Amino acid sequence: MILFYSDYLEGCHPEILKRLQQTNLDQTPGYGVDDYCNQARAIIKEVCGTPDADIHFLVGGTQTNATVISSALKPYQGVLCATTGHINAHETGAVEHTGHKVLALEGKDGKINASQVEDALSAQHNDPSYEHIVQPGMLYISYPTELGTIYSKQELIDIKKVCAKWDIPLFIDGARLGYGLTSSKCDLTIKDIAAIADVFYIGGTKQGALFGEAVVINKESLKKDFRYNIKQNGGMLAKGRLLGIQFATLFTDNLYFEIARNANRLADKLRNALKSKGYRMLAESPTNQVFPILSDEKAEELAASFGFEEWGRIDNSHTAVRFCTSWATTDEQIDSLIAAL
Amino acid sequence: MILFYSDYLEGCHPEILKRLQQTNLDQTPGYGVDDYCNQARAIIKEVCGTPDADIHFLVGGTQTNATVISSALKPYQGVLCATTGHINAHETGAVEHTGHKVLALEGKDGKINASQVEDALSAQHNDPSYEHIVQPGMLYISYPTELGTIYSKQELIDIKKVCAKWDIPLFIDGARLGYGLTSSKCDLTIKDIAAIADVFYIGGTKQGALFGEAVVINKESLKKDFRYNIKQNGGMLAKGRLLGIQFATLFTDNLYFEIARNANRLADKLRNALKSKGYRMLAESPTNQVFPILSDEKAEELAASFGFEEWGRIDNSHTAVRFCTSWATTDEQIDSLIAAL
């Protein structure tokens, strides 16, 4: 069996394990104030071109989203996002658990656009009973989205303009940030993301780390006392060094982007094969997630040798599925899959 | 100016004020354990045909909804409701404030049906990553709905069957219960409501009381320690007697239903006049709320002499509005409005 269920099926990139081994007996203070974390912070600020950003390391994505969002909102505010957004669909209501409504907007291929956001904000503020309606206090988007799609630079700039007009922060969930930025269809850089987002995170878990997400806070008002929020939400790792070591490794010699680029190359290979064989796609993802629509017959046949995720029924005899590539995927694995299609 | 903004524009039915006057100097214990409350409980149980129900009195609807819902759900559960449901649209996220997601289903004229509920429940439970998705733990419907429409007896029975199958309680928000039950289109009684709902409330605020909602709990597991929940949610009135006196008055000599019937009669009068003059309706409400679609010109003209609520833009030159009748509405007021149409 070769598994393509997700991009977190294996341990971690070997370079990370090597560094953990090398540093294992060093004594460091806990909770993310050690030298490894500071070193990782310095590299990330350099890469992002944001010398004044605050960088925090958390363990996982759900925790990161709930912490960032709940720390930014007033009690009566909610967070706008696409209906397919991870916080709306796949985090067991972690945001609501902190007391805030997720205000879902119907997206297209996982994306929402500036005018939808404008409409949502103006509708709430212009409603005669506006105080009876949750006030949007933040915009959450994923880059790339949960369907592997990406925003263009212009789309992000337009979205940011609306956020700025209404004075709400833009939060970008970058659980798979590298896959987006190294996609052949991408027209922006991590410096662009860092310049546009008020706060975003760089995902480690799905890009070669054992675990870990690096939150980059640009907006001044979101920086204050953020470590209290991390601790209260259970995201402050005692051995915080583990996060520093991993991110320092990923952002040394461009490793983070190399990993992603290779996963994208293999996804493209698979995608091209699928298309040439006449398969339709659920969404036009240009990143490491591939969403072909299979006949039930074909799906069953493939399932004997390959692991992949069922994504949703299309009709009585077809289902959309997801194949993910990652740092650990090999040409051999993809070739086997292509051969079986 | 004659106002039709809502059904809570005046003080209260004169009979209630009279009883408050008569009992004003009686000394009673606080927090709803006094004789007036017990008397009201006895009458309501009698009227509902539910001798074993627990009856609690709270002050307002938002508070009642949040208290009932949060006391019934596990932390990881959410409440299903129509997108137009009051808890989803007009309570500033009070349910989410208690930590629970509102799981909105697209309704029709404010109503949802049994198969939608079945689909939502089976989809969540059958999802391979079901633990990452909020589990529906209760169904909330409004009777009548926020658009004044009502469910038939069969529709409610079908909905209840699905709830029973999945073992989730059915909660009926009866903020305007009397208007529904005395509608000419209604095919059920308060005894039917009480037999179908696991928990429901009888609205006082919008039906002639100064304020107050009576929660009727049938399901055994929802009864335990409910008074703690009321207190914690700020709904336990110190002078609880005020609620007992009001509900005892409303449920003596059928006053609650007489009030509603008369309001419905006046709404019908208005509705018939509107229709005979060719106005379209936003929704076919058979209760005390009337939702005609007006040209902007007409709306502006009427606004000089009458108060009514804008409900939503229909197109560039038309808007849907709401007129409400209540215990205090008179034939003269409705006749004036009809004359101006």
Add this chain to the structure above:
Amino acid sequence: MILFYSDYLEGCHPEILKRLQQTNLDQTPGYGVDDYCNQARAIIKEVCGTPDADIHFLVGGTQTNATVISSALKPYQGVLCATTGHINAHETGAVEHTGHKVLALEGKDGKINASQVEDALSAQHNDPSYEHIVQPGMLYISYPTELGTIYSKQELIDIKKVCAKWDIPLFIDGARLGYGLTSSKCDLTIKDIAAIADVFYIGGTKQGALFGEAVVINKESLKKDFRYNIKQNGGMLAKGRLLGIQFATLFTDNLYFEIARNANRLADKLRNALKSKGYRMLAESPTNQVFPILSDEKAEELAASFGFEEWGRIDNSHTAVRFCTSWATTDEQIDSLIAAL
């Protein structure tokens, strides 16, 4: 039986009922934006000498405390108060229900002092692991306290200095404010309270209203969007006029203070009688609550004719009890009680 359990045993001061009667058929918009509320706001601002304050009316004390406190705190902040504080001891964890820790300080006779507050704040901020400790974000005190005691003007000024130094708002719970301000031992006025507190509330429920608490917000940062918080916490009364009418009545012709002064006079009468008969007191309350220590024998004997609250066991044969006077207490009732002592 004559009941002295609390100061909310009867309906309301007759003047209020009269006004409710007179205004019953007036049509007003809901939710506290009507003319009666605005009139009450104007009078209260005048009385308090705070023309720039925001005034909001809520239904009950628990709800008011939770709303004010949760709207002022960041998620990781808690509220300092005395262990005997109402929010710590008698509100079923309503503050914690909104996500915030109550940071209780051991008081004396219900009061805490400036140096305790200073110590708590400096201890948290100086702790090497300060981010692991809840940050105090507000100070809550009751005036008068739950034991009927009152702060001197100097004590309040000292407390406020500490709050200002650490930049946390001072919130005064005035559920029984009038009883404190008209006590013979009081050396301050409502204008002093209004000048010292960042936010406070004027209690109606325990001082002659049917219900209702008037929140006075002085601090600019606490004013923004407060109505959203009221709505979300279930405290926004649909027929908000009821609160406006009641507070306008109470603050016309000094009624609020007259009620309290008379209740204090009767409490003094009882207190003097108790002392002259040799009873000890649990606390030296100079307001409308009286806390004598009775032998179990005496308590049982009195309980045959009078209602009063058990406050706590003192030893094997004695218990502290509470007698309350109110707007409705008469000289005859107190004389009967004194005769029975």
Add this chain to the structure above:
Amino acid sequence: MILFYSDYLEGCHPEILKRLQQTNLDQTPGYGVDDYCNQARAIIKEVCGTPDADIHFLVGGTQTNATVISSALKPYQGVLCATTGHINAHETGAVEHTGHKVLALEGKDGKINASQVEDALSAQHNDPSYEHIVQPGMLYISYPTELGTIYSKQELIDIKKVCAKWDIPLFIDGARLGYGLTSSKCDLTIKDIAAIADVFYIGGTKQGALFGEAVVINKESLKKDFRYNIKQNGGMLAKGRLLGIQFATLFTDNLYFEIARNANRLADKLRNALKSKGYRMLAESPTNQVFPILSDEKAEELAASFGFEEWGRIDNSHTAVRFCTSWATTDEQIDSLIAAL
């Protein structure tokens, strides 16, 4: 510099790193349902003698405590614990963040006893206004405590009896469980803990793992849907295998207890040296934490070569400090410290 700040200063026990290396390229499903986790579950059940227990792996202690506690409590319930309990003192109000009050009891050397718990429970339930008071719904104790002290078997049995009488679950925080169980003063085994606790956790972070806590649930009612709670609280690690691998390693060949025993031996060595040199102790910890009282002079002198935590001022010229030993502490390090004392 040699650091004794805590027991989580280094990476992890080398055996764990070796296993991570060996398994790095295996493909496993995420979220803790992989074979490594199942293997670890089987070993832990065997070691604990609880074949019917549910075992879950979470990342850190604060998260584990908040998840276990909030999943067990009704909204109006709180959790009893010692004032020094980690949840009360060092988790930034994470429990309150989930809506529940921590009901702190004054302990002695970090411990509370059965009669205190009985008193707290009977006081709340017997209070005439019991619904206005948070209901204790769980008891939390730490074994060993935050001061390194341990309960005897009889003490735990007595505590459990009270919990059973009032039908509240007993939760034991075993962040340092091994250090307690291998203490020379300990009279019980992990099987005893598992037989007494309704739910407890076995700490990994402070006992040689990179991170991780293993929750053992015995009580049937606490088992249902627990994975939803983990996910919602951000504790479900995507690469759950990392937790399975670590705990399987720690519980193979008794490694978990060997690590702890050695740390205790070194702590005893230090303790004996301190005592023989006449130092007083803040608490009589028989585990891996040592709390001597140092003169400020001595503390300053030691701080030049050793890292340790200030625990609290004793008087004007003395402070209590904490030295921790761990799996990584060596005889050489302790000997250096002893020489410097």
